[in-house]
Amino acid sequence: MGSLHLPCVPTNPHSPFPTRYSPVQSMANVTLRNVRKTYPGGFEAIKGVDVDVGDGQFCVLVGPSGCGKSTLLRMVAGLETVTGGEIDIGGRIVNQVEPADRDIAMVFQNYALYPHMSVFNNMAYGLRNRGMKEAEVKTRVDEAARVLELTPMLERKPRQLSGGQRQRVAMGRAIVRQPKVFLFDEPLSNLDAKLRIAMRVEIRKLQRRLNTTSIYVTHDQLEAMTLADVLVVMNGGQVEQVGNPLAIYEKPATTFVASFIGAPPMNLMSTRADEIKSQLGGAGEAGILGIRPEDFVITDQTPAGGIALPLTVEAIERVGAETFVYGTRAQDEQRVAATPGELPPGEVIVRIPGSVAPPIGQKIRVAAVRAKLHLFSGDGRTRLGA
């Protein structure tokens, strides 16, 4: 598994968190061993998941809706029972432990702030329930409020706050607890696009500063790529691939991962099509060939060992810095295994820099070099070659 080494910043004099926030207080690896969830009706939501999140790492669970990522997170939180396997937080098996005693804090998608309590009380509630002294509660809440720029709003009720402010209160409620693990359940999906990006950066900065092990659920692959130390791609209750986000992007293990990570999705085509078969030679009998839109170049040459495809331009999308060219291949082919994000058969997306694009209807030739080709087995479940 690829893991980023996090720089430790425990004694930054400008850090808003004094020593008690220092990351050395507790090691908190989160380890899932063959975790399963079967609902009473017999539906298997999680089909045996193994994930290992190192201390201080930021793990992102990503997948399409219904893939079980939220269920898995809620199992770590203790809000869902575990029907098989083990969940280990900081060296302790927590399968039977109440959520409050797992030393975790969770940020919900709809924030789940207590509507009748002030911002201060929302953050203080969990601390008071643990019998913490009021002076200490106040210190911690004030500190968190300062970091999150909520100090002027401490006496307001959640309904008097904007979406972004509520989100920050939810974060504040999590960090005052100084838990071993932060759990985020799609915390940004209720925000507008601009704020989402700003908060994404904030969350990452905060997590680095606190150096607290975090598990973050999202369906947004961009969020997943930018936040994760460890990315876990899930589909149908199973882990498709675990690893460093860039490693996953560069070497997706299955066609599902290939089409889910990266936007627009990777072009997938059957190697049975004559034009591809002849160019690939012996490699990838009856398999699937994947090429990312950005790896294509419009050229008349065919790179050695690479592949060239004749296309007819069908549509152009200009977004300023780059342009997407939608083309169809000259000849139709059999449909490749159905995966989310898949293009209609025969359609290829090419991403070119700038805004100069061939006119619609023109026949062009695109090519990709050998190193940028991804070959998968016919069922899309196995990556062939390196």
Added chain:
Amino acid sequence: MVEEEGFRRYVAHIILWIGIAIVAFPVYIAIIASTQDNALIANGQMSLLPGGHFFEVYYQTIFVGTSGSTREPVGNMMLNSLVMALLIAVGKIAISIISAYAIVYFRFPFRMPIFWIIFITLMLPVEVRIYPTYKIVADLHMLDSYAGLSLPLIASATATLLFRQFFMTVPDELLEASRIDGAGPLRFFWDTLLPLSRTNMAALFVILFILGWNQYLWPLLITTRDDMQTIQVGIRKMITTTDALTEWPIVMATAVLAMLPPVFVVVAMQKLFVRGLVETEK
């Protein structure tokens, strides 16, 4: 259209005023009659203007009572009614919010059958089950007591259903956040659900207080002592149908007094009441 606007408004206002007059006139008559001399009313010569016996009549009503059928001072009757109505309203809210909490938030055996049994009791008002209820209260020696007046009326399917519906609109994440914050079932109930139910409770209190205050049949059955009489029963007893002369000013003063607490409750809790009925903000 535009020219009609003014005219239409007048018509609407006139109709509303007629409606108000129809509703308010009997109340006006009651207030007027409570200040008149009894002989005048008995003769059918009652004036539509206030008479001069206001203090005298109300003093007698509250502290002395009628000289005939029931000699109980109305002040005492009002106290009885107030205690009964408060016990019923508070008791119903307490019982039903707890049972709704159990039904919505806990998984226990026979949860749904129990819910349906509660639901079915909606179809069995006091009047239908009055004999068995009377028997039980009598066997428990609760006749002529506040407990006997209020307890049988406290179990309430309506309020339970109302709270159930409300609890089901409370997002699950609040419960989950509470669990993570270390709040057990009682704390969640006390710290989160009760404050959120405040307006619902206020609306229910208004409705249930008036319901309790207006009870007639049940208090009539189980109270025999004059000093346990409620005001609604008392009014009826004051109106004699035999040869004695009904003391109408006192009857009317009692009626006016009987109106006051519900009016007070409605006015005092109007804001919360309306919010409780229309508010959807969580």
